[in-house]
Amino acid sequence: MTNATRFGHVAIVGRPNVGKSTLVNRLVGQKVSITAPKPQTTRHRVTGIITEARGQIVLIDTPGLHQGGKDALNRQLNRTARSALEGVDLILFMVQAGQFGPEDEDVLRLLSQVEAPVVLVVNKVDLVNDKTDLLPFLAKVGEKGDFAEIYPMSARRRRGLDGLLDLVFSYLPEGPIGYDEDQVTTAPVRFMAAEIIREKLARSLHDELPYQTTVMIERFEETDRLVTIGAVIYVARAGQKGIVIGNRGSRLKVVGQQAREAIEHLLEKRVMLDLWVKVADDWADDERSVASLGYQLPE
Numbered sequence: 229m230t231n232a233t234r235f236g237h238v239a240i241v242g243r244p245n246v247g248k249s250t251l252v253n254r255l256v257g258q259k260v261s262i263t264a265p266k267p268q269t270t271r272h273r274v275t276g277i278i279t280e281a282r283g284q285i286v287l288i289d290t291p292g293l294h295q296g297g298k299d300a301l302n303r304q305l306n307r308t309a310r311s312a313l314e315g316v317d318l319i320l321f322m323v324q325a326g327q328f329g330p331e332d333e334d335v336l337r338l339l340s341q342v343e344a345p346v347v348l349v350v351n352k353v354d355l356v357n358d359k360t361d362l363l364p365f366l367a368k369v370g371e372k373g374d375f376a377e378i379y380p381m382s383a384r385r386r387r388g389l390d391g392l393l394d395l396v397f398s399y400l401p402e403g404p405i406g407y408d409e410d411q412v413t414t415a416p417v418r419f420m421a422a423e424i425i426r427e428k429l430a431r432s433l434h435d436e437l438p439y440q441t442t443v444m445i446e447r448f449e450e451t452d453r454l455v456t457i458g459a460v461i462y463v464a465r466a467g468q469k470g471i472v473i474g475n476r477g478s479r480l481k482v483v484g485q486q487a488r489e490a491i492e493h494l495l496e497k498r499v500m501l502d503l504w505v506k507v508a509d510d511w512a513d514d515e516r517s518v519a520s521l522g523y524q525l526p527e
């Protein structure tokens with residue numbers, strides 16, 4: 229018997245809308261707390277850390293599994309996605325039960341270039357009424373790649389979360405945990421605040437959201453009772469500004485209100501949130517501006 233802990237980095241990849249954020253929130257929300265990327269983790273964008281007695285799982289975000297445009301940002305995102313997948317210990321490739329389309333094929337293609345074991349996570353099984361329908365699907369998608377395991381679950385219904393954690397831990401190498409627990413629980417939340425704002429915006433805009441939208445936190449001041457946050461939503465073109473702001477500011481107001489409430493919930497403190505929308509002129513086509521907005525350019 230050994231009491232050694234396990235520690236490793238795990239990337240969750242999959243086409244948009246498959247349930248990745250839901251899974252991260254469920255895993256992180258249920259087990260510990262949320263963290264922001266530390267300066268030294270330049271290669272990996274950390275979205276959450278799960279700490280248990282048996283070890284620590286660092287969840288990695290892979291921006292850039294986008295399709296479509298061939299502009300600088302898109303190329304950059306794909307490079308970022310590939311480099312984010314280098315050096316991870318495990319990849320969770322998420323698909324939706326009963327669906328495997330061209331977007332899933334694209335993600336799969338990206339995965340063929342990486343070395344880490346890939347677990348095929350089949351999410352939203354709650355949407356499949358007759359579970360016997362699931363078996364042929366699992367068999368079919370299972371043959372599309374070299375998967376270490378196939379794991380059906382439902383992130384939204386919280387079905388299969390504990391099993392997934394067991395599975396993930398079994399793939400992580402033994403080693404000391406990389407983040408101390410204090411740091412995890414008191415970690416900076418600027419990054420999360422930006423993600424929350426972007427998420428509320430995405431929900432409000434549905435498919436209208438231009439993927440070149442970036443949220444930057446420009447001000448973050450915390451006192452015992454109040455957190456004051458100033459954030460800028462950058463859009464690529466002037467025409468998109470109106471979409472984000474909405475009729476007489478209605479959309480921005482709703483997004484701001486929802487984001488504020490979510491951040492208050494996260495911080496357990498009152499939050500003052502100021503949102504601005506700015507046009508970052510053509511930054512999607514300018515690699516230097518892309519870098520200055522937070523995406524790293526490869527050497």
Ligand SMILES: Nc1nc2c(ncn2[C@@H]2O[C@H](COP(=O)(O)OP(=O)(O)OP(=O)(O)O)[C@@H](O)[C@H]2O)c(=O)[nH]1
Nearest residue numbers: 243244245246247248249250351352382383384385
């Ligand atoms: N029925 C069902 N819906 C789910 C499940 N998991 C996630 N969803 C829903 O699917 C939608 C998309 O989920 P997200 O977690 O935002 O998906 P995502 O993969 O992070 O999407 P992107 O951020 O666009 O890449 C949301 O409405 C979720 O509530 C599930 O297990 N069952």
